[in-house]
Amino acid sequence: MKKTDDFTCMTKGFDLDQAMAEAERCLLCYDAPCSKGCPAETDPGTFIRKLRLKNVTGAIRTIKENNILGGACGVLCPASRLCEKGCCASGIGRPIEIGKIQRALVEHSWTRNLQVLEKSAARNEKIAVVGSGPAGLSCAAELAKEGYGVTLFEARPEPGGVIRYGVPSYRFDLDFLERELADLKALEVEIRCNEPVEGQGGAEKLLQTGYSAVFLATGLWGTQRLKADTGQIGGLYTSVEFLASLRDQNLAQVRQQLAGKTVTVVGGGSVAMDCAEAAAKLGVKDVHLVYRRSFSLMPAEKEERIEVLDAGVHLQLLNQPVDFIVNDKGDIQGVKLVRTCLGEPDSSGRRSPEAIPDSEWVLETDIVIEAIGNQALADSPQWYPNVQVNEQRLVQVDSDSGQTSVAGIFAGGDIVRGPALVVEAVQDGKIAARGIMKYLAGKDV
Amino acid sequence: MAKKQIDLSIDFCGVKFNNPFLLSSSPVSNSAEMVAEAFEAGWSGVAFKTLNSDRVRIVHPSPRMNPYHYGSKRLVGLQNVEQISDRPLKDNLLDFLYLKKNYPDRVLISSIMGFSNEEWAYLAKASEDNGADMLELNFSCPHMTIEGSGHKVGQANHLIEKFTETVKKAVSIPVLAKMTPNITDMTEPALYAKQGGADAIAAINTVRGISQIGLDDWTARPKVTGVGAISGTSGPAVKPIGLRFIADLAKCEQLGLPLSGQGGIETWIDALEYMLLGSTTVQVTTGIIHYGYRIVEDMIEGLSDYMAERDMTRVADLVGKALPNLQDTDKFDLDRQGTAQYDIDRCIGCGQCLIVCNDSAGQALEWDAEKRRPSLIEDKCLSCMVCSFVCPVSGLITYKEQPKTWQRQETEVMGKDLEDQLKLEACK
Numbered sequence: 001m002k003k004t005d006d007f008t009c010m011t012k013g014f015d016l017d018q019a020m021a022e023a024e025r026c027l028l029c030y031d032a033p034c035s036k037g038c039p040a041e042t043d044p045g046t047f048i049r050k051l052r053l054k055n056v057t058g059a060i061r062t063i064k065e066n067n068i069l070g071g072a073c074g075v076l077c078p079a080s081r082l083c084e085k086g087c088c089a090s091g092i093g094r095p096i097e098i099g100k101i102q103r104a105l106v107e108h109s110w111t112r113n114l115q116v117l118e119k120s121a122a123r124n125e126k127i128a129v130v131g132s133g134p135a136g137l138s139c140a141a142e143l144a145k146e147g148y149g150v151t152l153f154e155a156r157p158e159p160g161g162v163i164r165y166g167v168p169s170y171r172f173d174l175d176f177l178e179r180e181l182a183d184l185k186a187l188e189v190e191i192r193c194n195e196p197v198e199g200q201g202g203a204e205k206l207l208q209t210g211y212s213a214v215f216l217a218t219g220l221w222g223t224q225r226l227k228a229d230t231g232q233i234g235g236l237y238t239s240v241e242f243l244a245s246l247r248d249q250n251l252a253q254v255r256q257q258l259a260g261k262t263v264t265v266v267g268g269g270s271v272a273m274d275c276a277e278a279a280a281k282l283g284v285k286d287v288h289l290v291y292r293r294s295f296s297l298m299p300a301e302k303e304e305r306i307e308v309l310d311a312g313v314h315l316q317l318l319n320q321p322v323d324f325i326v327n328d329k330g331d332i333q334g335v336k337l338v339r340t341c342l343g344e345p346d347s348s349g350r351r352s353p354e355a356i357p358d359s360e361w362v363l364e365t366d367i368v369i370e371a372i373g374n375q376a377l378a379d380s381p382q383w384y385p386n387v388q389v390n391e392q393r394l395v396q397v398d399s400d401s402g403q404t405s406v407a408g409i410f411a412g413g414d415i416v417r418g419p420a421l422v423v424e425a426v427q428d429g430k431i432a433a434r435g436i437m438k439y440l441a442g443k444d445v
Numbered sequence: 446m447a448k449k450q451i452d453l454s455i456d457f458c459g460v461k462f463n464n465p466f467l468l469s470s471s472p473v474s475n476s477a478e479m480v481a482e483a484f485e486a487g488w489s490g491v492a493f494k495t496l497n498s499d500r501v502r503i504v505h506p507s508p509r510m511n512p513y514h515y516g517s518k519r520l521v522g523l524q525n526v527e528q529i530s531d532r533p534l535k536d537n538l539l540d541f542l543y544l545k546k547n548y549p550d551r552v553l554i555s556s557i558m559g560f561s562n563e564e565w566a567y568l569a570k571a572s573e574d575n576g577a578d579m580l581e582l583n584f585s586c587p588h589m590t591i592e593g594s595g596h597k598v599g600q601a602n603h604l605i606e607k608f609t610e611t612v613k614k615a616v617s618i619p620v621l622a623k624m625t626p627n628i629t630d631m632t633e634p635a636l637y638a639k640q641g642g643a644d645a646i647a648a649i650n651t652v653r654g655i656s657q658i659g660l661d662d663w664t665a666r667p668k669v670t671g672v673g674a675i676s677g678t679s680g681p682a683v684k685p686i687g688l689r690f691i692a693d694l695a696k697c698e699q700l701g702l703p704l705s706g707q708g709g710i711e712t713w714i715d716a717l718e719y720m721l722l723g724s725t726t727v728q729v730t731t732g733i734i735h736y737g738y739r740i741v742e743d744m745i746e747g748l749s750d751y752m753a754e755r756d757m758t759r760v761a762d763l764v765g766k767a768l769p770n771l772q773d774t775d776k777f778d779l780d781r782q783g784t785a786q787y788d789i790d791r792c793i794g795c796g797q798c799l800i801v802c803n804d805s806a807g808q809a810l811e812w813d814a815e816k817r818r819p820s821l822i823e824d825k826c827l828s829c830m831v832c833s834f835v836c837p838v839s840g841l842i843t844y845k846e847q848p849k850t851w852q853r854q855e856t857e858v859m860g861k862d863l864e865d866q867l868k869l870e871a872c873k
Contacts, residue, residue: 017517020516021517024518027795027797028795028797028800029794029796030795030797030799030800031796031812031814033817052516088794088817089795089837090793091793091795091838
């Protein structure tokens with residue numbers, strides 16, 4: 001059944017006429033700043049010019065050749081600090097809404113069933129891509145276009161990684177995701193879901209089972225926790241659990257569980273904003289967002305911060321959780337918070353929170369969602385024991401090629417960068433694909 | 446000058462118009478009900494939709510129009526194959542009586558088209574008898590489906606003269622001859638119309654054109670039962686052509702007739718341009734098809750303010766004011782050269798100037814990639830000003846006249862080392 005409510009579907013984007021009207025505001029700059037501002041080199045300067053000159057299919061080709069997730073990036077990118085940031089049209093008004101144009105063009109290709117990507121002649125080598133999130137999808141597409149056989153291994157039941165299991169539907173809906181994935185499937189990439197590549201040396205073993213190279217793009221599915229050993233507390237969830245549950249077929253059940261409840265989200269990043277806004281949109285009684293610094297110091301994008309306010313979330317700024325209050329049934333009843341003030345800047349350049357003595361108070365709540373940061377799963381280094389990782393278990397690579405410390409194993413996306421943007425993961429996939437091709441051409445990266 | 450002292454009324458062939466703005470003979474003047482609305486909006490007169498004498502049944506093709514869009518800018522032109530009035534003559538004449546009864550201070554121009562001498566005379570007389578203040582002879586409809594009519598007449602000078610003469614003998618009201626632009630020189634047929642007794646010339650009717658071909662059916666638009674045809678183009682796209690013909694007519698001393706200008710008028714500025722080149726009245730259709738009768742409010746207000754700013758009271762004083770400045774190109778003083786000049790503090794760094802100068806002009810700009818700013822190498826500048834045409838900041842790039850001693854660099858020759866291979870017999 002087609003879902004049409006405003007929680008499971010994104011708001012409509014530009015149609016082609018609106019995209020054209022927006023493209024007409026574009027100044028078609030020389031050495032376009034927007035093109036320089038895209039981390040994945042999606043090249044708005046070129047695709048907007050193509051649209052303007054009615055070369056619509058060519059415009060879509062530019063997007064899709066540069067960025068297999070051009071649609072997703074059009075929706076999810078914080079464009080105002082990427083491509084739109086340097087837009088010269090700001091000088092005479094406001095920047096061109098590049099993200100919206102990009103989305104409209106990609107959606108148009110689906111409406112018109114335009115196949116803009118072509119495959120080169122098939123090659124013998126097979127490449128294994130571990131993880132089907134943005135980095136994995138991007139790398140797979142690049143290699144498949146060049147004729148390589150690509151197998152995507154996905155641990156979860158469906159492909160997409162963070163853009164399936166880590167984003168609420170109203171921001172990025174499944175219908176859109178499936179259409180974008182279809183563009184990849186048209187390149188004959190084999191996607192094997194429910195096939196986690198784990199266990200001792202599991203990823204490295206792929207090199208012995210017929211794959212000439214491996215791309216690791218497993219992402220960050222672990223979560224930092226406020227306290228150790230809280231696994232048994234009822235009503236306490238991680239952001240990963242909560243967001244994934246919203247994509248579940250059992251959304252109706254989740255909705256029912258949350259009805260009439262007070263939800264508290266802890267954290268100030270994009271993931272925390274998604275959790276809080278999603279809870280508010282699900283119609284719970286109250287949503288509190290607890291953050292230990294001030295509004296402007298939240299790592300979340302400005303638009304996201306404002307959306308959260310707009311959704312009716314109560315911001316508990318300058319408050320830091322110190323403990324959970326649990327009843328005798330083991331269910332959460334409240335969070336003990338301490339008020340903070342801002343001290344000297346820390347290593348991130350932001351003023352660090354300092355607890356105000358004797359200022360503890362209890363925020364009553366039925367549900368707590370911890371969203372204080374994603375991290376690599378604890379056992380992830382075992383999957384590739386010879387690959388060098390750092391103390392955060394992030395994989396170390398050569399930034400020009402994505403090559404890890406093991407020949408033939410490449411990596412990209414959040415498992416390398418830490419939490420980053422979809423568009424950055426896309427670029428990692430492209431860089432690694434080029435690295436892999438170079439490696440295969442001469443075994444010399 | 447206070448605005449209320451501005452007098453927009455104007456005399457045209459002895460008939461007083463409250464302002465120079467008229468509906469032209471077209472879909473916008475099809476019935477009294479429509480024209481009454483236009484009069485209420487402020488139009489001073491109408492060239493009513495061309496009458497026919499019921500001898501031939503008029504059927505409009507379906508669909509009868511097609512828009513010419515430029516990007517998302519709608520209707521920069523209009524393509525149409527509408528015929529003359531498909532209403533019975535009696536209905537149209539009753540409408541005349543209604544309009545003259547209810548709007549005695551507005552001018553009713555009856556546009557007519559006959560297919561024989563007798564018919565021209567008959568329609569002229571019927572119009573005059575039923576209240577028409579003036580006649581407009583339609584010698585110019587570019588897409589009549591009936592042979593021997595419309596612009597075919599406008600291209601046959603002896604017919605223009607004959608039909609005008611016939612009409613003039615039949616009536617005593619002033620007669621305008623409406624000309625087709627689908628010829629090389631309009632003064633020639635206009636002089637034949639004068640010879641026949643025309644009191645004024647109206648121009649231009651639509652320009653024969655094609656503005657769109659269907660890419661799936663390879664058929665021009667509008668597509669009428671699967672068939673496309675060359676048809677009449679109107680709207681802003683044809684304004685330069687209209688202005689040119691009006692100027693030609695106004696400059697023709699032998700002609701010396703008042704003019705009613707039309708072709709692409711939407712704003713008071715368009716109207717004023719037609720007047721400055723010699724039009725006493727102006728007529729509008731496509732602008733109304735695009736925006737409705739209400740545009741006349743802005744034409745009246747805009748023109749009044751323009752006059753107030755210049756301390757002018759009579760709109761008639763504007764007629765033909767641009768004509769003395771309109772010369773042939775051989776009158777240009779080629780010793781005086783100039784360059785572009787840049788108010789670089791206002792630059793927003795888009796670099797479109799650089800692209801057009803490199804690709805279509807003197808390659809006279811350097812580019813600071815870091816700061817994203819152009820700088821002009823003045824003695825390479827051709828003063829073509831294309832940079833200013835694409836610059837999104839109005840007035841940033843302007844023309845500057847250089848002293849007479851100023852020398853422009855010659856265009857660089859890339860093949861100097863190939864000189865030995867040149868064989869120029871004729872130049873030896």
